[in-house]
Amino acid sequence: MxxxxxxxxxxKTRDEKARMNFVSGLRAHVLNDLANGMRAVYEGDVxxxxxxxxxxxxxxGPEVHKAIKxxxxxKFYSSLRVTAQDMVWQSVFPPLERNRDALKSKAAALSxxxxxxxxxxxxxxxxxxxxxPGFEVPRYVSAIDVHLMAGNYDGEYEANDLAxxxxxxxxxxxxxxxxxxQNLDDIGQSIAGFIxxxxxxxxxxxxxxxxxxxxxxxxxWKDQFPDAEVxxxxxxxxxxxxxxxxxxxxGRAIHFAxxxxxxxxxxxxxFDVVFSSMFLHEIPKKGIANIMRExxxxxxxxxxxxxxxxxxxxxxxxxxxxxxxxxSAYNNEPFYKPFRDLKPEELCRQAGFAPKKYVQFVIxxxxxxxxxxxxxxxxxxxxxxxxxxxxxxDGILWYCxxxxx
Amino acid sequence: xxxARKTSSKGAxxxxxxxxxxxxxxVxxxxxxTAVADTPSRQPMxxxxxxxxxxxxxxxxxxxxxxxxxVLGSEVWTLRxxxxxxxxIQIRQxxxxxxxxxAHEFSAENEARLAAERKEFIDSLxxxxxxxxxxxxxx
Numbered sequence: 001m002x003x004x005x006x007x008x009x010x011x012k013t014r015d016e017k018a019r020m021n022f023v024s025g026l027r028a029h030v031l032n033d034l035a036n037g038m039r040a041v042y043e044g045d046v047x048x049x050x051x052x053x054x055x056x057x058x059x060x061g062p063e064v065h066k067a068i069k070x071x072x073x074x075k076f077y078s079s080l081r082v083t084a085q086d087m088v089w090q091s092v093f094p095p096l097e098r099n100r101d102a103l104k105s106k107a108a109a110l111s112x113x114x115x116x117x118x119x120x121x122x123x124x125x126x127x128x129x130x131x132x133p134g135f136e137v138p139r140y141v142s143a144i145d146v147h148l149m150a151g152n153y154d155g156e157y158e159a160n161d162l163a164x165x166x167x168x169x170x171x172x173x174x175x176x177x178x179x180x181x182q183n184l185d186d187i188g189q190s191i192a193g194f195i196x197x198x199x200x201x202x203x204x205x206x207x208x209x210x211x212x213x214x215x216x217x218x219x220x221w222k223d224q225f226p227d228a229e230v231x232x233x234x235x236x237x238x239x240x241x242x243x244x245x246x247x248x249x250x251g252r253a254i255h256f257a258x259x260x261x262x263x264x265x266x267x268x269x270x271f272d273v274v275f276s277s278m279f280l281h282e283i284p285k286k287g288i289a290n291i292m293r294e295x296x297x298x299x300x301x302x303x304x305x306x307x308x309x310x311x312x313x314x315x316x317x318x319x320x321x322x323x324x325x326x327x328s329a330y331n332n333e334p335f336y337k338p339f340r341d342l343k344p345e346e347l348c349r350q351a352g353f354a355p356k357k358y359v360q361f362v363i364x365x366x367x368x369x370x371x372x373x374x375x376x377x378x379x380x381x382x383x384x385x386x387x388x389x390x391x392x393x394d395g396i397l398w399y400c401x402x403x404x405x
Numbered sequence: 406x407x408x409a410r411k412t413s414s415k416g417a418x419x420x421x422x423x424x425x426x427x428x429x430x431x432v433x434x435x436x437x438x439t440a441v442a443d444t445p446s447r448q449p450m451x452x453x454x455x456x457x458x459x460x461x462x463x464x465x466x467x468x469x470x471x472x473x474x475x476v477l478g479s480e481v482w483t484l485r486x487x488x489x490x491x492x493x494i495q496i497r498q499x500x501x502x503x504x505x506x507x508a509h510e511f512s513a514e515n516e517a518r519l520a521a522e523r524k525e526f527i528d529s530l531x532x533x534x535x536x537x538x539x540x541x542x543x544x
Contacts, residue, residue: 018486022479075461076471082458083472087479093452100447145455157448167450330459 002173005183006249007106008242010099010170016091020174023087028177030084031392034077035323041073042319061313061321061337065329068322078330085148085175085331092170096163103166107245129244130257137235138260140284140335147331153213153236165214165242172216179368179392183250186367187277187308188220190374190398194363195273195306196224197378204228204272208298210261210291211235211279215243217308219252221275228272233259262290269300277308281339288339292351299405305353306402310390313340320386344401353403360401362389368396 001020003009012020042064050058050067058064068074096103111129137154145152149171155164172184180186195202204225209218212232222230232254234240240256247254259265261276274295280288295305313321321340328337345358362382366374382397389397460468495501511519528535 014487014490015483018483019479021486022482026475026479078459078461079468079471080475082461082468083475086454086458086472087476090452093450097449148454148458150454151451155451157450158446163450332454332456 002176002178002182002184004169004173006246007110008103008166008169008246008249010092010095010166011102012095016095019087020091023084023091023174024177026080026084026087027175030077030081031177032394034080035393038068038073038077039319039323041071042068046071047319058318060318061316061325064318064322065325078326081326082148082330088171088175089149089167091174092167096166096170099166100158100163103162104160107162107241110245110248125253127244127247127253128255129240130255131237131240132258135235135237135258138262138287140282140287141235144332144334146282147327147333153234153239156238160241162238162241162245164236164238165240165246168239169214169216169242169246176392179365179394179396181365181367183219184216185220186365187398188217189223190363190366191217191275191277191306191308191361191400192220192224193366194361194374194378195304197375199304202272202304204303206271207231207273207275208233208266208271210274210276210295211282212243212256213239215247215254215256217277218243218254219247219250221273222252222254229255231255231257231266231271233257233261233264235260261294262287264294264298266298268297271298272300272303274299274303274305275307280307280309281333281336283339284335285338285342288342288347289350292347296352296405301405303405304359304402305348305405306359306400307344308398308400309344310336310340311384311399312342312344313337314343315384317386324390348401348403353405357404358401359403361399363398363400365396365398368394 001017001024046064046068047057050063058067141152141154149167151157151164151167153164153168157163169184172180176184181189205228207221207225207228207230209215209221209230209232212218212234213236215232218230218232221228230253232240232243233256234243235258237258240258243254244256247256257265261279276291280291283291292305299305310324313325316324324340325337327333328335328340344360345355348358349355362377362384364374364377364382384399385397387393388395390399462468492501492506496503
């Protein structure tokens with residue numbers, strides 16, 4: 001299990017650490033070993049059976065899903081994956097519940113501190129937190145426990161609560177079994193760094209991260225572009241409170257604000273980069289269209305919109321489409337498949353971006369592959385790799401798409 | 406939305422029965438330190454998933470048993486890590502030499518006692534099968 005490396009880290013007993021280690025190991029086993037096993041069972045058993053009765057191979061994810069559903073291996077894989085997912089959060093609750101006072105006082109102290117570990121030349125720079133009393137959280141967040149996380153991002157259990165943010169941070173550390181980086185920022189580091197390498201002339205003054213939750217991937221933009229003013233917005237107050245304290249603990253000046261990405265409070269043409277990660281797949285289609293339009297509106301001409309996401313079904317084999325859609329059917333991710341059924345280039349065009357300004361990247365995880373392979377990708381474009389793109393597995397590759405305004 | 410609702414409605418009546426005692430037990434065991442917290446309006450965090458969870462086997466009891474087995478596996482692992490920590494501390498403090506635990510042989514007396522206890526343990530593990538045997542013998 002990955003240990004968080006900032007001051008908000010929960011104190012845990014020896015047994016609590018061991019339980020987290022177990023769940024991380026279980027997840028790695030399910031998502032690597034059992035996932036490979038399920039593919040073998042599909043290829044050797046399920047798919048040939050389908051061919052015998054239908055005279056052809058399954059044409060898409062839903063057909064694969066229907067064919068594999070009665071298979072015992074699928075049932076064990078799925079049941080164990082749900083159990084592991086639940087155990088991720090259950091392993092965090094006991095230490096989190098015990099640490100809630102300590103967490104609150106640490107967060108309060110951090111938002112007052114002036115210490116800067118990163119970039120000592122910018123010691124005067126501070127981050128900020130802006131919440132909106134009476135803010136209305138959209139139903140697609142307030143009504144479900146996404147990825148089986150009880151309480152979701154926005155659950156609050158006392159005044160000025162930030163426990164949901166801590167649940168997410170500590171849960172991700174268990175969930176990701178090391179594949180999301182030592183600071184859970186591999187997505188941000190891989191992508192922001194890639195953009196800096198690929199476009200050396202890009203000098204963003206203002207960067208916006210949409211649906212930033214605890215800001216774990218927002219900070220990477222500050223690291224890569226230290227002169228830029230970096231903003232992160234989200235609808236969930238407890239995550240934002242935690243994000244602010246977390247960024248201060250890490251010495252990064254980030255401005256967090258409670259806002260709905262569908263209706264941003266920022267003026268037109270005010271940002272050079274608008275980014276999101278693992279965000280659009282949690283939004284219904286209508287909301288996605290609004291978000292894309294808002295991204296277009298707040299971008300300056302020449303600015304870049306970039307969304308890190310799961311790869312679209314149109315770029316995956318039938319089996320791999322099924323494999324990623326599993327979450328939509330069984331992991332409380334109701335908008336995950338509908339999003340992945342959309343065509344990213346059309347989403348950009350509909351929002352006002354010129355088709356020739358569309359971009360798509362498949363970026364090797366800098367943590368997994370190391371700097372050499374990762375940096376080479378800036379000059380050697382990669383296609384979507386069915387087995388590894390957007391999938392939490394050994395050799396992970398991050399997918400992102402967007403457009404220049 | 407429909408996918409989540411569909412999967413959850415399948416076991417909607419049952420998961421609560423399973424989830425509740427588990428959550429209750431944990432709250433009982435762990436909530437005490439927070440009871441002295443200075444915030445009277447603080448609620449414990451909710452630990453059960455809204456809408457329940459999906460089940461995959463024809464009988465959801467199999468999914469639930471599998472879950473129990475894995476949770477038990479987690480506790481077995483936790484004990485092993487604790488034992489490893491204890492052994493490491495003992496070695497560091499000089500109470501145990503490296504490899505001493507693995508090389509340890511029980512005395513004949515200890516061995517006999519352990520053998521009896523092991524037999525008792527195994528009997529109790531499979532006691533449920535014995536019930537059927539005893540019923541058959543009574544007939």
